[in-house]
Amino acid sequence: MSATVAPLPPNPSSETTDFLRRMASMVSGRNGEMLLRAVALIESLAQRAMTAERLFHQQQEDHTRSIELREAAELASDAMVSQIEALRAQLAEVTAAAAAERAAFDADREKLLGLMQHAESHILKLTTELDSLRASVDSFNETAISVPIEVLRLARTQFEVLSQGFARNGDVISQAMSEIGGFAIDQALTVQKKDTA
DSSP states (O other): OOOOOOOOOSSTHHHHHHHHHHHHHHSOTHHHHHHHHHHHHHHHHHHHHHHHHHHHHHHHHHHHHHHHHHHHHHHHHHHHHHHHHHHHHHHHHHHHHHHHHHHHHHHHHHHHHHHHHHHHHHHHHHHHHHHHHHHHHHHHHHHOOOOOHHHHHHHHHHHHHHHHHHHHHTOHHHHHHHHHHHHHHHHHHHHHHHHHO
């Protein structure tokens, strides 16, 4: 609760104190002393009243400044509370996005692990098949030789000549064996032509 203070007149006690001093100079004895004490008391009280008024005005200014500072602090506090709420919402969004990314990463990782395991088993299967084919080729290579095509053509011609010679001599069995040998060479040459085409 604030009190309303009426400001003192510029110097209200000067006329009164001047009058009392004049009276004290006219009155002798104890009355003069009492008048002079009254003058000192009035001046002291006037001084205290002016000091109290200055202090009151200073306190009013300080109070007004405190109210302004409190209002500014409340505005700043409200702004900071709003910022904190916005940051909390943003943090929640970032946390949710990070959790979603982590879940997607984990799903992709599981999928890649599954693909890798499938690829490893497929590679193992292919490696087994390749080893089997190598063993087959190795066993085939033990029973087969490679011959230049010109040598095969020359052998084909020789089988043909032999077949014709056996036919003239009437040796049907030798003729049939020569024709079978020529036929086998023809087949090898035909397969060679298909592979190179």
